[in-house]
Amino acid sequence: MKIGVVGTGYVGLVQGIILAEFGQQVICMDVEKDKIDLLNKGIVPIYEPGLKAIMDRNVEAGRLTFMTDMEYTVQNCDVIFIAVGTPPKEDGSADLTYVIDVAKNIGKFVNSYKVVVNKSTVPIGTGQLVKETIQSIFNVRNKEYSFDIVSNPEFLREGKAVSDCLSPDRVIIGSESERAAEIMKQVYKVLYQNDTPFVFTDIQTAEMIKYAANSFLAVKISFINEMALLAEKVDANVQKIALAMGMDERISPKFLQAGPGYGGSCFPKDTNDIVEIAKKYGEELKVIQGAIDANKKQKLRMVEKMMKSMNGMKGKTIAILGLSFKPETDDCRDAPSIDIIKGLCDKGASIKAYCPQGMKEAQWRLAEFAQSITYCEDEYEAIENVDAAVFVTEWHQFREISLTKMKSLMKDHYIFDLRNLHANNKVVRQLYKYYPVGRR
Ligand SMILES: NC(=O)c1ccc[n+]([C@@H]2O[C@H](COP(=O)([O-])OP(=O)(O)OC[C@H]3O[C@@H](n4cnc5c(N)ncnc54)[C@H](O)[C@@H]3O)[C@@H](O)[C@H]2O)c1
Numbered sequence: 157m158k159i160g161v162v163g164t165g166y167v168g169l170v171q172g173i174i175l176a177e178f179g180q181q182v183i184c185m186d187v188e189k190d191k192i193d194l195l196n197k198g199i200v201p202i203y204e205p206g207l208k209a210i211m212d213r214n215v216e217a218g219r220l221t222f223m224t225d226m227e228y229t230v231q232n233c234d235v236i237f238i239a240v241g242t243p244p245k246e247d248g249s250a251d252l253t254y255v256i257d258v259a260k261n262i263g264k265f266v267n268s269y270k271v272v273v274n275k276s277t278v279p280i281g282t283g284q285l286v287k288e289t290i291q292s293i294f295n296v297r298n299k300e301y302s303f304d305i306v307s308n309p310e311f312l313r314e315g316k317a318v319s320d321c322l323s324p325d326r327v328i329i330g331s332e333s334e335r336a337a338e339i340m341k342q343v344y345k346v347l348y349q350n351d352t353p354f355v356f357t358d359i360q361t362a363e364m365i366k367y368a369a370n371s372f373l374a375v376k377i378s379f380i381n382e383m384a385l386l387a388e389k390v391d392a393n394v395q396k397i398a399l400a401m402g403m404d405e406r407i408s409p410k411f412l413q414a415g416p417g418y419g420g421s422c423f424p425k426d427t428n429d430i431v432e433i434a435k436k437y438g439e440e441l442k443v444i445q446g447a448i449d450a451n452k453k454q455k456l457r458m459v460e461k462m463m464k465s466m467n468g469m470k471g472k473t474i475a476i477l478g479l480s481f482k483p484e485t486d487d488c489r490d491a492p493s494i495d496i497i498k499g500l501c502d503k504g505a506s507i508k509a510y511c512p513q514g515m516k517e518a519q520w521r522l523a524e525f526a527q528s529i530t531y532c533e534d535e536y537e538a539i540e541n542v543d544a545a546v547f548v549t550e551w552h553q554f555r556e557i558s559l560t561k562m563k564s565l566m567k568d569h570y571i572f573d574l575r576n577l578h579a580n581n582k583v584v585r586q587l588y589k590y591y592p593v594g595r596r
Pocket residue numbers: 162163164165166167168185186187188191239240241242254257258275276277278310311312313314421422
């Protein structure tokens with residue numbers, strides 16, 4: 157069996173490499189020639205720990221190839237994964253342009269039975285839309301081929317993508333045909349034969365599972381962030397609250413870390429999208445809408461807190477440590493750092509920024525504020541002569557930072573620790589005007 161993965165972005169690339177690691181013959185295809193050229197030179201265009209070694213050994217073993225040729229990919233593969241982007245439109249709903257483009261190309265080039273697997277996160281009903289799109293091209297071609305649609309949403313986390321794909325919590329297979337479900341068991345035979353739980357269902361349920369899971373996690377984070385806001389007012393400790401709540405197995409301790417609000421390419425996009433989907437059916441998703449609103453407020457609160465504690469921002473220089481939306485990734489899509497920096501610049505601050513991986517992307521996302529931002533070589537250069545240091549992303553090296561060296565380098569001594577990295581360290585309170593999240 158040969159597998160084609162169309163769209164070699166984050167998900168497509170990791171998925172293609174891991175399927176090859178599972179012993180499958182895989183073609184990773186993308187319209188971006190530069191990306192494919194890099195991959196063919198052995199360069200991984202995303203930062204994802206552990207991925208390169210697996211890629212290299214599978215390319216060497218002849219199981220993994222990269223190309224821009226859609227016709228070849230469709231005609232030579234039995235299973236075609238769609239893993240293109242579904243970015244948000246202005247109104248928050250998902251833009252399906254890329255998915256539909258791929259469906260049209262599949263319809264154009266198909267020459268035998270295919271299983272078309274949707275891996276992108278798509279609105280409920282998109283499987284049907286992809287099916288109709290392929291069918292409409294057959295009508296134009298005046299040809300008929302049999303094919304099946306499968307929804308197989310992806311749950312990997314950036315920074316942990318390799319382990320998430322090698323041992324997922326579950327694999328969701330939404331299909332309307334036994335034949336396609338059997339082929340998917342073959343695609344994932346390594347996982348199917350070990351203890352990984354598989355959920356077989358219809359296409360629309362599979363599509364909705366993805367939104368439900370992401371929205372639930374976003375709600376959980378917004379919930380604990382609201383507890384953090386209240387804890388600050390009543391002098392309680394949100395970390396102890398989360399610890400105690402998490403001891404109840406029904407709640408679990410995961411996704412209960414208070415912080416500057418959730419970001420990334422998925423939670424903001426998918427929560428907005430499911431709210432828009434529900435509106436189309438005349439339903440209002442109040443809990444998810446509440447989480448979205450609370451998340452916006454959380455990011456603003458971080459800036460307000462700094463403004464209040466430091467008596468305004470005019471003429472102040474602030475070090476921002478961590479630009480990517482979380483550690484172990486270079487991804488800055490919807491990162492809290494971006495909103496926080498924009499908020500601080502608007503209030504008159506100058507910024508010195510450093511991130512182990514996110515600098516390049518942050519620079520173009522913050523291009524309009526370029527005059528107010530200096531990008532630094534490391535965390536110590538970033539804090540030199542600043543009034544305040546803000547820990548925005550919990551990179552390991554920021555946990556290990558020397559607080560005494562920091563003190564000697566900074567001009568004034570405010571620390572805003574948006575991830576509570578140093579909150580249990582007594583020294584930090586002796587040396588600094590220290591502001592953690594949701595606790596003293
Ligand atoms: N990034 C994540 O952590 C993650 C996790 C789970 C699910 N998802 C979902 O997976 C999907 C893909 O996300 P991503 O982050 O990998 O996107 P991405 O933007 O990183 O990559 C998408 C890729 O698709 C390519 N592409 C676009 N149109 C194409 C076409 N017609 N033919 C071939 N290639 C084409 C682009 O060139 C790009 O390389 C989205 O729906 C996303 O919501 C993402």
